[in-house]
Amino acid sequence: MKIALLAGDGIGPEIVAQAERVLRFLMADGLKMELESGLLGGCAVDATGEPFPEATRKLVIEADAVLLGAVGGLKYDNLPREKRPEQGLLTIRKTLNLFANLRPVILYPELANASTLKPEIVAGLDILIVRELTGDIYFGQPRGIEQRDGQRVGFNTMIYSESEIRRIAHIAFQAARRRQGKVCSVDKMNVLECTQLWRDIVTETAQTYPDVALTHMLVDNAAMQLVRDPKQFDVIVTGNMFGDILSDEASMLTGSIGMLPSASLNDQNKGLYEPIHGSAPDIAGKNIANPLATILSTAMMLRYSFNQEIAASRIEHAVKKVLKQGYRTADIFESGMKRVGTVEMGDAVLANM
Amino acid sequence: MKIALLAGDGIGPEIVAQAERVLRFLMADGLKMELESGLLGGCAVDATGEPFPEATRKLVIEADAVLLGAVGGLKYDNLPREKRPEQGLLTIRKTLNLFANLRPVILYPELANASTLKPEIVAGLDILIVRELTGDIYFGQPRGIEQRDGQRVGFNTMIYSESEIRRIAHIAFQAARRRQGKVCSVDKMNVLECTQLWRDIVTETAQTYPDVALTHMLVDNAAMQLVRDPKQFDVIVTGNMFGDILSDEASMLTGSIGMLPSASLNDQNKGLYEPIHGSAPDIAGKNIANPLATILSTAMMLRYSFNQEIAASRIEHAVKKVLKQGYRTADIFESGMKRVGTVEMGDAVLANM
Numbered sequence: 116m117k118i119a120l121l122a123g124d125g126i127g128p129e130i131v132a133q134a135e136r137v138l139r140f141l142m143a144d145g146l147k148m149e150l151e152s153g154l155l156g157g158c159a160v161d162a163t164g165e166p167f168p169e170a171t172r173k174l175v176i177e178a179d180a181v182l183l184g185a186v187g188g189l190k191y192d193n194l195p196r197e198k199r200p201e202q203g204l205l206t207i208r209k210t211l212n213l214f215a216n217l218r219p220v221i222l223y224p225e226l227a228n229a230s231t232l233k234p235e236i237v238a239g240l241d242i243l244i245v246r247e248l249t250g251d252i253y254f255g256q257p258r259g260i261e262q263r264d265g266q267r268v269g270f271n272t273m274i275y276s277e278s279e280i281r282r283i284a285h286i287a288f289q290a291a292r293r294r295q296g297k298v299c300s301v302d303k304m305n306v307l308e309c310t311q312l313w314r315d316i317v318t319e320t321a322q323t324y325p326d327v328a329l330t331h332m333l334v335d336n337a338a339m340q341l342v343r344d345p346k347q348f349d350v351i352v353t354g355n356m357f358g359d360i361l362s363d364e365a366s367m368l369t370g371s372i373g374m375l376p377s378a379s380l381n382d383q384n385k386g387l388y389e390p391i392h393g394s395a396p397d398i399a400g401k402n403i404a405n406p407l408a409t410i411l412s413t414a415m416m417l418r419y420s421f422n423q424e425i426a427a428s429r430i431e432h433a434v435k436k437v438l439k440q441g442y443r444t445a446d447i448f449e450s451g452m453k454r455v456g457t458v459e460m461g462d463a464v465l466a467n468m
Numbered sequence: 469m470k471i472a473l474l475a476g477d478g479i480g481p482e483i484v485a486q487a488e489r490v491l492r493f494l495m496a497d498g499l500k501m502e503l504e505s506g507l508l509g510g511c512a513v514d515a516t517g518e519p520f521p522e523a524t525r526k527l528v529i530e531a532d533a534v535l536l537g538a539v540g541g542l543k544y545d546n547l548p549r550e551k552r553p554e555q556g557l558l559t560i561r562k563t564l565n566l567f568a569n570l571r572p573v574i575l576y577p578e579l580a581n582a583s584t585l586k587p588e589i590v591a592g593l594d595i596l597i598v599r600e601l602t603g604d605i606y607f608g609q610p611r612g613i614e615q616r617d618g619q620r621v622g623f624n625t626m627i628y629s630e631s632e633i634r635r636i637a638h639i640a641f642q643a644a645r646r647r648q649g650k651v652c653s654v655d656k657m658n659v660l661e662c663t664q665l666w667r668d669i670v671t672e673t674a675q676t677y678p679d680v681a682l683t684h685m686l687v688d689n690a691a692m693q694l695v696r697d698p699k700q701f702d703v704i705v706t707g708n709m710f711g712d713i714l715s716d717e718a719s720m721l722t723g724s725i726g727m728l729p730s731a732s733l734n735d736q737n738k739g740l741y742e743p744i745h746g747s748a749p750d751i752a753g754k755n756i757a758n759p760l761a762t763i764l765s766t767a768m769m770l771r772y773s774f775n776q777e778i779a780a781s782r783i784e785h786a787v788k789k790v791l792k793q794g795y796r797t798a799d800i801f802e803s804g805m806k807r808v809g810t811v812e813m814g815d816a817v818l819a820n821m
């Protein structure tokens with residue numbers, strides 16, 4: 116089991132360092148894994164001029180799974196599009212064919228107060244967002260900015276094929292079987308033909324899963340319902356663009372995005388695992404970032420790419436215990452709790468394993 | 469001042485009837501207006517086979533302003549795309565060139581409890597969303613579903629020209645001058661070239677408004693920030709698709725979408741005015757729908773299309789008084805308040821005028 120560690124930018128190195136300690140702890144305990152580090156994003160641009168250098172490409176292609184911190188930072192915002200850190204992330208997704216982005220949105224009971232929503236609306240929240248990650252307007256051609264009739268126009272192409280929709284629908288239905296058995300597919304079929312096809316194919320795929328209840332929702336309504344009554348959802352499946360927006364909205368319902376991991380998988384369960392939060396350059400290097408989302412991402416890695424359910428649960432239980440014991444980084448701190456830094460939070464997790 | 473009344477489907481006729489009473493009250497009081505009714509949406513399909521019949525096209529082209537109830541209903545969902553009620557709405561927007569959609573998101577102090585967000589997060593909320601309404605992926609060509617390499621693909625085109633972006637940016641900056649002087653422009657420039665042009669043109673246009681503070685935000689972050697801290701926003705300006713999603717999300721923060729009006733304007737301030745809620749077929753014909761959003765839409769009409777600030781304020785004050793007096797339709801009812809039906813709510817507004 117070879118794991119590529121891509122710490123990335125901003126707080127990336129600090130949080131990945133804590134996740135690496137957890138992995139090394141499990142290795143010392145007998146789990147056979149090999150770790151190798153590489154550069155992605157802004158740090159890669161600084162070192163090589165490219166956000167996704169050839170050495171990193173080789174590394175992630177050889178690896179069985181990738182653990183990523185976060186990429187991006189103000190100083191890279193003015194680089195040409197193809198040199199920006201985000202481009203590294205998009206290229207890695209496409210290169211490894213990581214079409215299935217799984218984002219669990221869970222509100223830990225200990226952190227219920229962190230939400231800006233009323234406790235009764237979010238207590239017990241447990242949604243899985245399944246976002247298609249290698250298609251849609253993110254990658255569609257043609258795209259660009261060009262001169263037409265004497266002025267510039269900017270354009271992009273939203274596009275999905277039947278097979279792209281079908282494979283992500285299968286992922287969602289299968290995930291629902293292991294949960295509450297409900298899938299809500301989100302589209303904008305009343306306006307966009309592309310998402311009309313989405314709805315048709317998801318509906319057709321549902322026939323193979325008579326035990327799963329499928330509903331459809333328009334994206335504008337979904338954005339509302341997540342605020343109005345998020346607990347109505349079990350699994351949400353949607354395209355790349357709508358998934359980007361709705362998954363960020365949903366994660367913020369918990370008030371603690373420093374806690375939420377994600378997995379991006381290909382059809383052989385090779386995956387890239389990363390916290391859903393960003394690189395937070397403003398707090399980088401200060402030992403205050405929350406490493407738990409990254410640590411929980413390693414649990415997803417062990418479960419999805421390596422089928423190591425026991426090791427995965429062990430990490431997740433350690434994180435729950437740490438919360439029960441009152442350890443809090445600044446982002447989730449409340450009075451009465453023990454405020455700790457990034458490294459100390461890593462210590463606390465290890466102590467509970 | 470000629471006003472076209474398009475009651476539409478579901479609860480449309482009931483809520484427009486109450487708004488019409490308010491307009492007729494002002495007419496009796498000396499305001500010169502002429503009202504004429506027409507068909508749009510499902511009711512038009514039923515009567516003529518078309519969601520936007522020729523007679524309605526003539527009517528709205530001649531009129532100085534349009535008041536719309538709501539369109540759509542389950543029974544029309546299986547019609548071919550070009551016959552669906554929504555198509556009537558999209559065509560009317562395009563025909564009248566209503567590129568500027570203004571959606572104020574206001575939380576009335578009396579209704580603070582209706583929000584699913586904690587009171588301290590939303591108390592005093594007052595955002596204006598300026599959504600571009602005649603461009604973007606809603607109208608971009610090419611679009612469709614076709615066979616490619618042995619399977620169907622669905623595709624749409626996101627597209628904006630400089631001039632389209634510039635005119636909506638002006639609307640946003642001018643609106644900000646009459647408010648707190650802040651504009652947040654929302655895009656996805658890190659992925660989409662179309663919205664890179666958006667950001668460039670908005671930035672350029674801002675130079676004419678040195679008194680307005682411009683910030684930019686990525687759409688995924690905006691979806692989060694609306695949940696995390698909505699009061700950070702004054703005016704939000706964005707494209708048609710992102711505006712559809714974010715404005716619905718924002719309106720739900722208030723918990724009372726039965727209260728929120730909207731205006732869609734062309735460059736001569738001709739406008740279409742409508743509540744932001746839908747046609748709610750499940751409660752149609754039961755005298756329980758909330759007519760206040762439609763009544764408040766007539767206030768926006770008097771202000772934006774007819775420059776009748778006094779009459780507009782008069783309506784808005786009457787609505788505020790009605791809330792203070794405790795009148796509530798079912799959607800905003802709380803114990804201790806006076807529960808009233810659609811007509812009785814209309815009575816209460818008239819009584820306060």
Ligand SMILES: CC(C)[C@H](C(=O)O)[C@@H](O)C(=O)O
Binds near residue numbers: 204359688
């Ligand atoms: C950084 C950006 C390109 C990326 C996306 O839009 O997919 C991010 O927002 C995400 O959700 O992973």
Ligand SMILES: CC(C)[C@H](C(=O)O)[C@@H](O)C(=O)O
Binds near residue numbers: 554557
């Ligand atoms: C009905 C639909 C076509 C419309 C839109 O997407 O613009 C609606 O959601 C709105 O926001 O007015």
